[in-house]
Amino acid sequence: xxxxxxxxxxxxxxxxxxxxxxxxxxxxxxxxxxxxxxxxxxxxxxxxxxxxxxxxxxxxxxxxxxxxxxxxxxxxxxxxxxxxxxxxxxxxxxxxxxxxxxxxxxxxxxxxxxxxxxxxxxxxxxxxxxxxxxxxxxxxxxxxxxxxxxxxxxxxxxxxxxxxxxxxxxxxxxxxxxxxxxxxxxxxxxxxxxxxxxxxxxxxxxxxxxxxxxxxxxxxxxxxxxxxxxxxxxxxxxxxxxxxxxxxxxxxxxxxxxxxxxxxxxxxxxxxxxxxxxxxxxxxxxxxxxxxxxxxxxxxxxxxxxxxxxxxxxxxxxxxxxxxxxxxxxxxxxxxxxxxxxxxxxxxxxxxxxxxxxxxxxxxxxxxxxxxxxxxxxxxxxxxxxxxxxxxxxxxxxxxxxxxxxxxxxxxxxxxxxxxxxxxxxxxxxxxxxxxxxxxxxxxxxxxxxxxxxxxxxxx
Amino acid sequence: xxxxxxxxxxxxxxxxxxxxxxxxxxxxxxxxxxxxxxxxxxxxxxxxxxxxxxxxxxxxxxxxxxxxxxxxxxxxxxxxxxxxxxxxxxxxxxxxxxxxxxxxxxxxxxxxxxxxxxxxxxxxxxxxxxxxxxxxxxxxxxxxxxxxxxxxxxxxxxxxxxxxxxxxxxxxxxxxxxxxxxxxxxxxxxxxxxxxxxxxxxxxxxxxxxxxxxxxxxxxxxxxxxxxxxxxxxxxxxxxxxxxxxxxxxxxxxxxxxxxxxxxxxxxxxxxxxxxxxxxxxxxxxxxxxxxxxxxxxxxxxxxxxxxxxxxxxxxxxxxxxxxxxxxxxxxxxxxxxxxxxxxxxxxxxxxxxxxxxxxxxxxxxxxxxxxxxxxxxxxxxxxxxxxxxxxxxxxxxxxxxxxxxxxxxxxxxxxxxxxxxxxxxxxxxxxxxxxx
Numbered sequence: 001x002x003x004x005x006x007x008x009x010x011x012x013x014x015x016x017x018x019x020x021x022x023x024x025x026x027x028x029x030x031x032x033x034x035x036x037x038x039x040x041x042x043x044x045x046x047x048x049x050x051x052x053x054x055x056x057x058x059x060x061x062x063x064x065x066x067x068x069x070x071x072x073x074x075x076x077x078x079x080x081x082x083x084x085x086x087x088x089x090x091x092x093x094x095x096x097x098x099x100x101x102x103x104x105x106x107x108x109x110x111x112x113x114x115x116x117x118x119x120x121x122x123x124x125x126x127x128x129x130x131x132x133x134x135x136x137x138x139x140x141x142x143x144x145x146x147x148x149x150x151x152x153x154x155x156x157x158x159x160x161x162x163x164x165x166x167x168x169x170x171x172x173x174x175x176x177x178x179x180x181x182x183x184x185x186x187x188x189x190x191x192x193x194x195x196x197x198x199x200x201x202x203x204x205x206x207x208x209x210x211x212x213x214x215x216x217x218x219x220x221x222x223x224x225x226x227x228x229x230x231x232x233x234x235x236x237x238x239x240x241x242x243x244x245x246x247x248x249x250x251x252x253x254x255x256x257x258x259x260x261x262x263x264x265x266x267x268x269x270x271x272x273x274x275x276x277x278x279x280x281x282x283x284x285x286x287x288x289x290x291x292x293x294x295x296x297x298x299x300x301x302x303x304x305x306x307x308x309x310x311x312x313x314x315x316x317x318x319x320x321x322x323x324x325x326x327x328x329x330x331x332x333x334x335x336x337x338x339x340x341x342x343x344x345x346x347x348x349x350x351x352x353x354x355x356x357x358x359x360x361x362x363x364x365x366x367x368x369x370x371x372x373x374x375x376x377x378x379x380x381x382x383x384x385x386x387x388x389x390x391x392x393x394x395x396x397x398x399x400x401x402x403x404x405x406x407x408x409x410x411x412x413x414x415x416x417x418x419x420x421x422x423x424x425x426x427x428x429x430x431x432x433x434x435x436x437x438x439x440x441x442x443x444x445x446x447x448x449x450x451x452x453x454x455x456x457x458x459x460x
Numbered sequence: 461x462x463x464x465x466x467x468x469x470x471x472x473x474x475x476x477x478x479x480x481x482x483x484x485x486x487x488x489x490x491x492x493x494x495x496x497x498x499x500x501x502x503x504x505x506x507x508x509x510x511x512x513x514x515x516x517x518x519x520x521x522x523x524x525x526x527x528x529x530x531x532x533x534x535x536x537x538x539x540x541x542x543x544x545x546x547x548x549x550x551x552x553x554x555x556x557x558x559x560x561x562x563x564x565x566x567x568x569x570x571x572x573x574x575x576x577x578x579x580x581x582x583x584x585x586x587x588x589x590x591x592x593x594x595x596x597x598x599x600x601x602x603x604x605x606x607x608x609x610x611x612x613x614x615x616x617x618x619x620x621x622x623x624x625x626x627x628x629x630x631x632x633x634x635x636x637x638x639x640x641x642x643x644x645x646x647x648x649x650x651x652x653x654x655x656x657x658x659x660x661x662x663x664x665x666x667x668x669x670x671x672x673x674x675x676x677x678x679x680x681x682x683x684x685x686x687x688x689x690x691x692x693x694x695x696x697x698x699x700x701x702x703x704x705x706x707x708x709x710x711x712x713x714x715x716x717x718x719x720x721x722x723x724x725x726x727x728x729x730x731x732x733x734x735x736x737x738x739x740x741x742x743x744x745x746x747x748x749x750x751x752x753x754x755x756x757x758x759x760x761x762x763x764x765x766x767x768x769x770x771x772x773x774x775x776x777x778x779x780x781x782x783x784x785x786x787x788x789x790x791x792x793x794x795x796x797x798x799x800x801x802x803x804x805x806x807x808x809x810x811x812x813x814x815x816x817x818x819x820x821x822x823x824x825x826x827x828x829x830x831x832x833x834x835x836x837x838x839x840x841x842x843x844x845x846x847x848x849x850x851x852x853x854x855x856x857x858x859x860x861x862x863x864x865x866x867x868x869x870x871x872x873x874x875x876x877x878x879x880x881x882x883x884x885x886x887x888x889x890x891x892x893x894x895x896x897x
Binding site: 064067158159162165166168169170172173174175176177179180182183186187189190248249250251252253255256257259260261269272273275276278279280281282283284285286287289290291321324325328352353354355357358375378379381382383384385388389409412413416417430431434437438441442445446449 | 510517703745858
C-alpha cells in the first residue's frame with residue numbers, strides 16, 4: 001500500500017512542481033516571457049524533475065535493498081542453532097519466514113523463534129514502508145523547493161532538462177546490453193555450479209542422459225547421469241529434417257515469388273506465407289502432436305515401417321513448415337538485392353529464365369542464402385514448443401528419424417517445469433544445456449548477420 | 461559461371477553467325493532437341509517454384525482447417541433439462557445435488573437399481589449443483605417450487621451429443637458405456653438434451669473437468685502480462701531507438717549496441733525464460749507464476765523487435781524535416797520530440813503491435829517461470845498466480861480426455877482470433893498513415 005501511496009504523492013508533487021516552476025518563471029520577469037532564457041514550460045519541467053527524480057531513484061534503490069536488509073537484520077537476531085546450517089537449510093528458513101510473514105501457512109507448526117522472526121520481519125517491512133514514504137515525500141518536497149528557488153531569468157532550464165532526457169535515452173539503450181549481460185552471467189553462473197558437480201567432458205561427450213536424481217543418496221541412480229550427446233544428436237536430427245523441408249520449399253517459394261509471380265499474385269501470396277510465420281509455436285506443436293504424428297505413423301505403417309508415435313520426422317516436418325516463411329522472406333531479400341544488370345547480361349547471352357536464376361542469380365546470392373539458412377538453423381535449434389509437444393522425453397542416440405528422440409530445448413523445458421529444487425544437479429543441468437544452446441545459436445547468428453550485412457553493402 | 465551457356469557459346473565458330481552453313485550450331489535436329497530440353501527444364505523449374513508456394517499454402521490450410529474442424533464444436537455445450545423441485549430444507553443445508561438427481565431419476569422411472577442410477581448421475585456435470593446454487597442465489601423465489609432448469613451435461617454426454625463417439629464400435633473400444641449412450645438417447649428423444657452457446661469456455665477458469673474448464677483466467681492472465689510487457693518495452697524501446705538513430709555518435713560502442721540488439725532478436729525464446737528464472741525469480745525473489753514476471757521476460761524479449769522497427773521508422777523520416785526544425789532554432793531534442801517522432805509514430809506503432817502479437821503467442825519462456833501451473837481462479841492483480849492463453853493451450857493439449865482436445869482447438873482459434881485482430885489493426889494503421897516522402 002505504501003508504494004502506491006508514495007507513487008501517487010510523487011506524481012502529485014511532480015505536477016505541482018511543473019505548474020509552480022512555470023508560473024514562477026513567468027512571474028520572475030514580470031510576465032515578459034521573452035526575457036527568459038528558456039520558455040516557461042521548460043522551467044516547469046526543470047522543477048518537476050527536481051521534485052520527482054531524486055525521490056524516484058531513492059524509491060528504486062530502497063525497494064531493491066529493503067527485503068534483503070530486513071532479512072539480514074532478522075536472521076542476525078535468530079539463535080545460532082537455526083542459522084548455522086548450510087545454504088539449503090538457510091534458504092528454507094528464509095522461505096519459512098517470508099511465508100509466515102505473508103500469512104501463508106507452511107503446513108507445520110513453526111518454531112517459536114521462527115514465528116517471532118517472521119513477526120519481526122513483517123514489522124520491519126512495515127516500518128520500512130512508512131519511513132520510505134516519509135523520506136521519499138520529504139525528498140520530493142525539498143527537491144521541489146530547491147528547483148523552484150533556482151528559477152530566474154538567467155536559469156538555462158532547457159539545456160538542463162535536455163541533459164536529463166538524453167541521459168534517460170542512453171540508459172534505455174543500455175537495457176539491451178544489460179539483457180545480454182544478464183543472459184550470459186545467469187547462464188554462466190548456474191552452468192559453472194553445474195560443472196562443479198558434473199565434469200564438462202562428461203556432459204558434452206557422455207552418451208547416457210538420465211537427469212532424474214534419486215531422493216536418497218544410497219538409492220540406485222543417486223548421482224543421475226548427464227551425458228548430453230543424445231540430446232545434441234536429437235536436436236541435430238530434428239533440425240536436419242526441418243531444414244530438408246524448409247530450405248527447398250522456402251528457397252523455391254522465394255524464387256517463384258520474386259522472379260516469376262506477377263505483381264497481383266505476389267501481393268496476396270507473400271502475406272499468406274507470412275501468416276505461417278505469425279502462428280504461435282504452441283499451435284504448431286498441437287498440430288504436430290495431433291495431426292502430423294498420426295499421419296506420419298499411418299504412412300509408415302502403410303509402407304511397412306515401424307514408426308514411433310513421437311517420431312523425429314513428424315516434429316521435424318512441422319518445424320520445417322514453421323521455418324518456410326523465415327527462409328523465403330530472407331532469401332527473397334537477398335535475391336532482390338542481386339542487381340538487374342547481372343540478369344540482363346545472362347539474358348543477353350541467350351540463357352532462359354531458369355538458367356539465369358540457377359547459374360547467375362543464385363551463385364551471386366549464395367552468401368546471403370547461406371546466411372538465411374544459418375539463421376533458420378539457429379531458429380530450429382532454439383525452437384521449444386513443437387519438440388516439447390511432439391517429440392519424446394527419453395534420450396535416444398539414433399540417426400533414424402522414424403524413432404523418438406529428445407532435444408536440448410525439450411529437456412530444458414522438462415527439467416524446469418513444475419516444482420524444482422534449487423542447487424540440485426538436475427535443475428542446474430538445464431542451465432548447462434541453456435549455455436550450450438545460447439553459444440551455438442549466438443555463433444550462428446553473429447556469422448549470419450555479418451554475412452548478410454557485408455553482402456548488402458557489396459551490392460548497394 | 462554458366463556451364464550450360466558456355467557449352468553453347470563455346471561451339472560458336474568465330475565467323476559471323478548468319479553465315480553459318482548447313483553444319484550450323486543453331487539449326488538442325490540436335491539444336492531443336494536441345495532447345496526443347498532447355499524449355500522443358502524452364503517449365504519444370506517454374507512448376508517447382510509454384511509447387512513450393514502451393515505446398516506452403518496447403519500446409520497453412522491444413523493447419524488452420526484441422527484445428528477449426530476439431531475446435532468449432534467446442535463453442536457449443538450440451539445441457540440437460542430437468543424439472544427440479546427445490547426442497548427448502550435441502551437448500552438450507554446447501555445440498556443442491558439431491559434435487560438434481562431426483563429430477564433426473566424421475567425422467568427414468570424404469571431405472572431403480574443402484575448401478576443404473578449411478579449411470580444416470582454421471583450424465584450430469586459435477587458442476588451442475590453449483591449452477592443450481594447460482595440460480596437460486598439469483599432468484600430465491602425458486603425455493604419450494606418446481607422449476608424447469610437447464611444444467612450442464614457431463615463432458616462424455618457432450619461429446620456423444622456432438623457425434624464425437626463412434627456409435628458403431630463395440631462398447632469396449634468406444635470408451636463410453638452402452639448404458640450411458642442409451643440414457644443420453646432417451647433424454648434426447650424426450651427433448652431434454654439441447655445445445656447452446658458455450659459461455660463457460662470464455663468466462664470460467666481452468667478445471668480438471670473438461671465441461672467446466674474455460675479460458676477466462678488465461679485470457680485475463682494474457683492481458684495482464686501483455687499490459688506489463690507494453691508498459692515496459694514500448695517506452696524503453698522507443699527511447700533506445702531515438703538515442704541510437706538520432707543522437708548516438710557512430711563509434712565502436714554504439715556499433716556494439718547495434719550488433720547486440722540484432723543478436724538479441726535472434727536469441728531463442730527459451731533462453732529468456734532461463735534469464736527470468738535466474739534473475740527475476742532467483743535473484744530478485746519475485747513471485748512465481750505472476751503476470752508481472754511474465755511481462756518482464758516478454759518485455760526483454762520484444763524490446764529488440766520494437767527497437768529495430770522504431771529505428772526503421774525514424775530512418776524513413778526525411779532529413780529535410782530535421783533541417784527545417786533546426787533552422788528555425790529548435791534544439792536537437794526538440795527537433796526529435798516535436799517533429800521527427802510524431803511523423804515516425806505510425807511506423808513505430810505498427811512495429812510495436814507486431815511485437816505485442818509475438819509476445820501474445822509466446823509460450824516457452826513462460827514455462828520456465830512457472831506460469832504453467834493449474835490455476836482455477838481468475839487473476840486480479842499483477843502478482844496473482846496466473847497462466848496465459850498459449851500456456852493454457854499447452855496444458856490442455858496434454859490432458860487425456862477427448863473433450864479437452866476440442867477445447868484446446870477452440871482456445872487456439874480464440875488465440876488466432878486475437879492475433880488476427882492485432883495484425884489487422886497494424887495493417888489498417890499502416891494503410892491510414894502510410895506516407896510517401
